Amino acid sequence: MISFRNVDVKFETDKGVVHAVRNVSFTIEKESVFGVIGASGAGKSTLLRTINGLEKLASGEVAVDGNIVNRLSSRQLREHRERIGMIFQHFNLIASRTVAQNIAYPLKIAEKGRAFIETRVDELLKLVDLEDKKHAYPAKLSGGQKQRVGIARALANHTKILLCDEPTSALDSETTRVILQLLRQLSQELGITIVIITHELDVVSAICDKVAVMSEGRLVETGSIYDVFTSPREEYTKKLLDTRYDFSIPEEILEKIRRVNTEQGRYWKIVRLDYIGEGANEPVISRASKRFDTEIDVIHGKIEYIQGKPYGRMYVSVCGERTETEKTLACLAGQVRSIETLYEAS
Numbered sequence: 001m002i003s004f005r006n007v008d009v010k011f012e013t014d015k016g017v018v019h020a021v022r023n024v025s026f027t028i029e030k031e032s033v034f035g036v037i038g039a040s041g042a043g044k045s046t047l048l049r050t051i052n053g054l055e056k057l058a059s060g061e062v063a064v065d066g067n068i069v070n071r072l073s074s075r076q077l078r079e080h081r082e083r084i085g086m087i088f089q090h091f092n093l094i095a096s097r098t099v100a101q102n103i104a105y106p107l108k109i110a111e112k113g114r115a116f117i118e119t120r121v122d123e124l125l126k127l128v129d130l131e132d133k134k135h136a137y138p139a140k141l142s143g144g145q146k147q148r149v150g151i152a153r154a155l156a157n158h159t160k161i162l163l164c165d166e167p168t169s170a171l172d173s174e175t176t177r178v179i180l181q182l183l184r185q186l187s188q189e190l191g192i193t194i195v196i197i198t199h200e201l202d203v204v205s206a207i208c209d210k211v212a213v214m215s216e217g218r219l220v221e222t223g224s225i226y227d228v229f230t231s232p233r234e235e236y237t238k239k240l241l242d243t244r245y246d247f248s249i250p251e252e253i254l255e256k257i258r259r260v261n262t263e264q265g266r267y268w269k270i271v272r273l274d275y276i277g278e279g280a281n282e283p284v285i286s287r288a289s290k291r292f293d294t295e296i297d298v299i300h301g302k303i304e305y306i307q308g309k310p311y312g313r314m315y316v317s318v319c320g321e322r323t324e325t326e327k328t329l330a331c332l333a334g335q336v337r338s339i340e341t342l343y344e345a346s
């Protein structure tokens with residue numbers, strides 16, 4: 001388990017003190033995949049680097065399996081770092097060395113014997129499915145293959161914690177999917193704790209169990225992916241997550257709804273419905289439209305699965321006689337997590 005207790009990190013710069021991490025406390029369970037999200041400059045990388053002692057604390061405590069990182073002697077810190085791997089957005093491979101030599105690098109640092117290194121490198125190549133690239137140089141590899149080398153190198157010393165700083169930000173979406181699947185699989189099969197920093201919310205929802213949201217050095221909130229993504233408690237998180245669903249109703253559609261309903265003397269509203277859990281599968285719309293004398297049209301909708309559970313957002317227009325429209329909306333409101341009116345007849 002990794003735990004942060006009242007962690008503060010400050011940097012002295014020419015322009016004064018930068019308070020990069022402010023009083024952060026939370027824990028990351030063993031063998032879980034944990035995401036850290038937040039805007040640029042929020043302090044994510046700095047926080048990550050406190051786990052392997054690359055960043056000094058101004059105050060507070062970071063503990064890994066009960067060992068307080070900021071109190072380790074330099075020898076203990078060296079051993080501690082050996083058990084923690086790290087991967088990066090730009091892979092950070094050594095260009096003048098082959099795939100095998102890159103992977104062998106941390107084993108050499110740890111002064112392992114030649115035979116041991118050879119066997120271990122082959123094992124690692126197999127683990128990340130790169131056996132055929134053993135003698136290739138990084139320049140000859142695709143982004144996804146480079147990140148596989150990065151992962152193999154990070155895990156070389158039978159690492160139990162893998163820190164990932166924007167591991168897929170330089171990869172296309174299909175390669176991202178494959179790399180995330182590999183990370184998830186490694187976490188499960190090898191019992192590795194993975195901490196991933198990313199600005200890609202889809203990365204977090206695809207593989208993380210839990211997430212921490214950071215802003216301006218502070219922890220905004222933390223919880224299971226499903227809870228935070230479907231029911232964020234903080235305004236900051238809501239805004240951050242809304243960017244995933246970016247959708248504005250096209251002006252032509254809005255104009256048409258206004259015009260047609262005004263001509264026919266009908267009342268109308270356009271609402272946004274958020275569904276969670278089992279409710280997302282239920283035909284709420286068709287049921288409501290059968291019960292009331294109103295017309296319900298779906299303008300836009302998206303359902304996704306987070307940790308295997310459905311979460312959906314839908315934009316619908318409801319029109320008809322005023323009281324029937326209000327009754328329809330009340331009925332919908334009783335069946336979804338939230339309903340918000342975006343436009344209505346003036």
Ligand SMILES: Nc1ncnc2c1ncn2[C@@H]1O[C@H](COP(=O)(O)OP(=O)(O)OP(=O)(O)O)[C@@H](O)[C@H]1O
Nearest residue numbers: 011012013018020039040041042043044045046047
């Ligand atoms: N070595 C350093 N010296 C001075 N200031 C630093 C140093 N490292 C980070 N900072 C500052 O600390 C704050 C947090 O930086 P950090 O890199 O942790 O943010 P981040 O959330 O990882 O951002 P990004 O998403 O852009 O990578 C920023 O204001 C940054 O400028």
Ligand SMILES: [Mg+2]
Nearest residue numbers: 044045046165
């Ligand atoms: Mg960063």
